Amino acid sequence: MIQKMTESLKIAILLFENFTVLDIAGPYEVLSKIPDSRIYMVATEPGLYANDCGLKVMADYSISELVSPDVLVIPGGFGIDGLLENQKLLDWIKNAYVSCKWTISVCSGALLLGAAGILKNRKATTHWDRKKQLAEYGVIIQNERYVKDGKIITSAGVSAGIDMTLYLLSIIVGDNFARGVQLGIEYDPKPPFNSGIPEKAPKELVNMISKSARITGNR
Amino acid sequence: MIQKMTESLKIAILLFENFTVLDIAGPYEVLSKIPDSRIYMVATEPGLYANDCGLKVMADYSISELVSPDVLVIPGGFGIDGLLENQKLLDWIKNAYVSCKWTISVCSGALLLGAAGILKNRKATTHWDRKKQLAEYGVIIQNERYVKDGKIITSAGVSAGIDMTLYLLSIIVGDNFARGVQLGIEYDPKPPFNSGIPEKAPKELVNMISKSARITGNR
Numbered sequence: 001m002i003q004k005m006t007e008s009l010k011i012a013i014l015l016f017e018n019f020t021v022l023d024i025a026g027p028y029e030v031l032s033k034i035p036d037s038r039i040y041m042v043a044t045e046p047g048l049y050a051n052d053c054g055l056k057v058m059a060d061y062s063i064s065e066l067v068s069p070d071v072l073v074i075p076g077g078f079g080i081d082g083l084l085e086n087q088k089l090l091d092w093i094k095n096a097y098v099s100c101k102w103t104i105s106v107c108s109g110a111l112l113l114g115a116a117g118i119l120k121n122r123k124a125t126t127h128w129d130r131k132k133q134l135a136e137y138g139v140i141i142q143n144e145r146y147v148k149d150g151k152i153i154t155s156a157g158v159s160a161g162i163d164m165t166l167y168l169l170s171i172i173v174g175d176n177f178a179r180g181v182q183l184g185i186e187y188d189p190k191p192p193f194n195s196g197i198p199e200k201a202p203k204e205l206v207n208m209i210s211k212s213a214r215i216t217g218n219r
Numbered sequence: 220m221i222q223k224m225t226e227s228l229k230i231a232i233l234l235f236e237n238f239t240v241l242d243i244a245g246p247y248e249v250l251s252k253i254p255d256s257r258i259y260m261v262a263t264e265p266g267l268y269a270n271d272c273g274l275k276v277m278a279d280y281s282i283s284e285l286v287s288p289d290v291l292v293i294p295g296g297f298g299i300d301g302l303l304e305n306q307k308l309l310d311w312i313k314n315a316y317v318s319c320k321w322t323i324s325v326c327s328g329a330l331l332l333g334a335a336g337i338l339k340n341r342k343a344t345t346h347w348d349r350k351k352q353l354a355e356y357g358v359i360i361q362n363e364r365y366v367k368d369g370k371i372i373t374s375a376g377v378s379a380g381i382d383m384t385l386y387l388l389s390i391i392v393g394d395n396f397a398r399g400v401q402l403g404i405e406y407d408p409k410p411p412f413n414s415g416i417p418e419k420a421p422k423e424l425v426n427m428i429s430k431s432a433r434i435t436g437n438r
Contacts, residue, residue, distance in 0.1 A: 021244045053257075187415040192382060197407045
């Protein structure tokens with residue numbers, strides 16, 4: 001039932017200073033279960049990269065060492081803003097996109113796809129507090145947990161990377177496999193509150209979180 | 220509304236070889252938002268630790284450098300089995316538990332609390348596939364997403380660490396703050412399938428996942 005339907009699938013996850021760790025961990029946990037796959041942590045230069053609170057994760061490879069990943073994963077984080085004019089990185093993303101099977105982003109990572117020009121006139125989403133900014137790249141903004149347009153899938157903020165990659169898993173390997181991985185990570189969510197999107201939260205709270213870098217962790 | 224209700228809260232998250240990255244990232248993302256808090260990544264020795272697929276995360280401190288954290292977080296992963304007789308680590312956990320405000324575990328991390336003897340005759344939970352093993356430590360196993368017993372909170376597998384730490388946040392800082400963090404990480408889960416616990420998955424799939432280290436990522 002769980003079959004090897006892929007062969008040596010190369011998955012690249014981009015690291016950068018001030019990444020959001022859950023943006024990386026959700027997709028990592030889910031995609032690492034693909035049979036015959038390998039995840040490469042890449043960055044403009046190899047080395048340790050820290051999130052906004054000092055958690056350090058290793059990028060083993062530079063982007064120039066992995067020019068043709070099969071799956072390209074762009075996480076978000078408030079460090080994303082400093083990358084939006086990094087031509088070397090944008091060129092790598094554009095080239096990787098052309099040859100890869102899937103290009104996906106979590107949270108504000110979509111901005112990097114926008115800056116690379118590959119979201120123009122495409123449907124996509126991002127963290128709720130980044131939608132206006134993403135729209136400036138000519139993106140048709142969607143209010144969905146994740147959005148597939150061609151071989152690009154973008155997700156909403158932070159935790160949405162889990163839902164999106166389970167969906168991608170169902171496409172790459174199959175529904176039953178994705179169900180199995182969901183069971184493996186015991187993903188039967190029961191948040192103690194119901195305020196995960198602006199539409200469900202008090203307006204006052206939405207305004208405050210939008211202003212607070214400490215809370216959103218994505219500015 | 221979002222107030223500084225804590226002061227220099229020291230949070231220790233344990234790292235070890237073959238940890239589960241989502242077990243760490245969920246609590247990290249949520250707890251790092253506590254005002255005036257700091258998260259310390261600790262391990263028996265400082266250095267880089269790899270998960271089962273080679274993702275490397277840095278432990279900046281040895282456990283002996285942080286003997287009295289306020290919040291102790293024990294993640295799971297299949298590396299946990301190799302630690303259950305590590306007396307130095309078990310002693311550190313026991314001592315940290317006595318002085319700390321909260322001791323929490325994600326997934327199979329509960330086994331380490333069990334081995335340290337602090338779950339005896341207490342209500343607790345763990346990954347569904349580890350419950351029998353946890354029961355051997357005299358634990359009163361609960362079928363809940365997370366379980367609070369005194370100053371210990373244990374969660375179900377992997378992704379449950381997000382729900383548990385939002386709950387802990389509501390205790391430490393308040394409901395509204397926890398709602399704000401949930402909004403910040405856009406935690407409005409929409410899994411594409413409904414198979415996150417054994418009760419909701421086909422029996423055949425449960426048996427297969429239970430056998431497959433590659434899928435559960437916790438053996």
